[in-house]
Amino acid sequence: xxxxxxxxxxxxxxxxxxxxxxxxxxxxxxxxxxxxxxxxxxxxxxxxxxxxxxxxxxxxxxxxxxxxxxxxxxxxxxxxxxxxxxxxxxxxxxxxxxxxxxxxxxxxxxxxxxxxxxxxxxxxxxxxxxxxxxxxxxxxxxxxxxxxxxxxxxxxxxx
Amino acid sequence: xxxxxxxxxxxxxxxxxxxxxxxxxxxxxxxxxxxxxxxxxxxxxxxxxxxxxxxxxxxxxxxxxxxxxxxxxxxxxxxxxxxxxxxxxxxxxxxxxxxxxxxxxxxxxxxxxxxxxxxxxxxxxxxxxxxxxxxxxxxxxxxxxxxxxxxxxxxxxxx
DNA sequence: ATAAGTCTCTTGTCGAGACAACCTTTGCGT
DNA sequence: ACGCAAAGGTTGTCTCGACAAGAGACTTAT
Numbered sequence: 001x002x003x004x005x006x007x008x009x010x011x012x013x014x015x016x017x018x019x020x021x022x023x024x025x026x027x028x029x030x031x032x033x034x035x036x037x038x039x040x041x042x043x044x045x046x047x048x049x050x051x052x053x054x055x056x057x058x059x060x061x062x063x064x065x066x067x068x069x070x071x072x073x074x075x076x077x078x079x080x081x082x083x084x085x086x087x088x089x090x091x092x093x094x095x096x097x098x099x100x101x102x103x104x105x106x107x108x109x110x111x112x113x114x115x116x117x118x119x120x121x122x123x124x125x126x127x128x129x130x131x132x133x134x135x136x137x138x139x140x141x142x143x144x145x146x147x148x149x150x151x152x153x154x155x156x157x158x159x
Numbered sequence: 160x161x162x163x164x165x166x167x168x169x170x171x172x173x174x175x176x177x178x179x180x181x182x183x184x185x186x187x188x189x190x191x192x193x194x195x196x197x198x199x200x201x202x203x204x205x206x207x208x209x210x211x212x213x214x215x216x217x218x219x220x221x222x223x224x225x226x227x228x229x230x231x232x233x234x235x236x237x238x239x240x241x242x243x244x245x246x247x248x249x250x251x252x253x254x255x256x257x258x259x260x261x262x263x264x265x266x267x268x269x270x271x272x273x274x275x276x277x278x279x280x281x282x283x284x285x286x287x288x289x290x291x292x293x294x295x296x297x298x299x300x301x302x303x304x305x306x307x308x309x310x311x312x313x314x315x316x317x318x
Numbered sequence: 319a320t321a322a323g324t325c326t327c328t329t330g331t332c333g334a335g336a337c338a339a340c341c342t343t344t345g346c347g348t
Numbered sequence: 349a350c351g352c353a354a355a356g357g358t359t360g361t362c363t364c365g366a367c368a369a370g371a372g373a374c375t376t377a378t
Contacts, residue, residue, distance in 0.1 A: 006278065007282070014295070017298060017301035018285065020301070024308045028308065040334080071358090075358055075359085097342065098343090099356080119164070127174065129304055132169075134296070136173070138176075141296065142173065146179055148284055148288055150179065219327065235329095235364080254374075257326060257373095
């Protein structure tokens with residue numbers, strides 16, 4: 001155990017708590033969305049990002065990037081959403097390799113219907129627990145972490 | 160979308176970034192441990208908690224609590240660790256319903272061998288990205304969130 | 319005693335994501 | 349033009365975790 005730089009008690013405590021939050025928070029978000037709307041957090045995220053895009057449309061690659069996801073994962077999720085009528089696929093006219101994902105009217109309605117409850121959960125579990133100053137601090141801290149975690153939105157894996 | 164309290168731009172930005180970190184950080188930790196030691200982050204966490212306990216032993220329920228996990232999940236993971244010789248199960252003498260999970264010598268060696276690389280990853284991706292002041296802020300913020308996420312503070316005394 | 323209820327843990331099933339293999343299209347070098 | 353590598357997506361397989369159901373063991377009330 002020696003020979004490695006250890007953590008100070010303060011650092012260790014902060015880390016353990018961050019670890020716990022990172023473990024528990026996704027479960028809470030998933031749980032609310034699953035219970036109220038039969039949606040995964042990630043499924044909601046996909047539709048939310050589409051709803052913010054011009055024409056409610058994005059290429060699969062772009063959608064994968066904004067949702068911090070891989071293409072295979074996204075492809076599966078879009079298939080599910082497509083079978084439920086929330087999203088449509090269409091070949092991209094300018095590049096025949098590419099596929100556009102488009103939010104249907106039903107999908108838009110679903111997002112509109114889902115958003116308030118989701119935001120309320122986010123407020124309840126995160127935002128309302130913090131002072132305005134802490135929200136600012138949180139933003140800065142997460143930004144610092146993302147510079148390493150997600151330098152260019154491109155995650156490469158070495159086998 | 161109206162009728163619900165929305166988020167201010169500052170709050171929204173902080174949330175989106177927290178969302179990204181919560182999505183990406185577990186993948187990074189898992190990746191390092193999987194690549195270097197063929198361990199899941201959660202498997203490592205289980206063994207680490209055992210290694211910090213007296214006799215390197217904990218009851219399954221207590222272990223589930225300190226790892227923020229459910230009993231079924233833990234049971235499956237312990238089965239895997241047992242088949243790899245890192246953990247042993249034994250019936251609790253005082254309560255025959257209960258099961259004690261015990262870290263074997265091989266398990267202890269595995270933890271000792273794994274810890275430095277894991278800590279280094281934590282430093283690299285989290286601690287070293289932040290000022291001391293930010294570490295303190297992070298600790299306080301996470302503590303605030305855990306009051307809602309984990310009301311029964313699972314860092315209880317060990318039986 | 320004993321029956322009901324609770325605690326502790328395990329098992330089986332099912333859905334979701336990681337990873338690899340694959341196919342098609344595009345771009346690039348020569 | 350042609351051949352090859354890279355980009356864009358999809359599909360199949362396997363593992364892990366969620367959830368529900370179940371089997372023992374302890375507790376309590378009658």
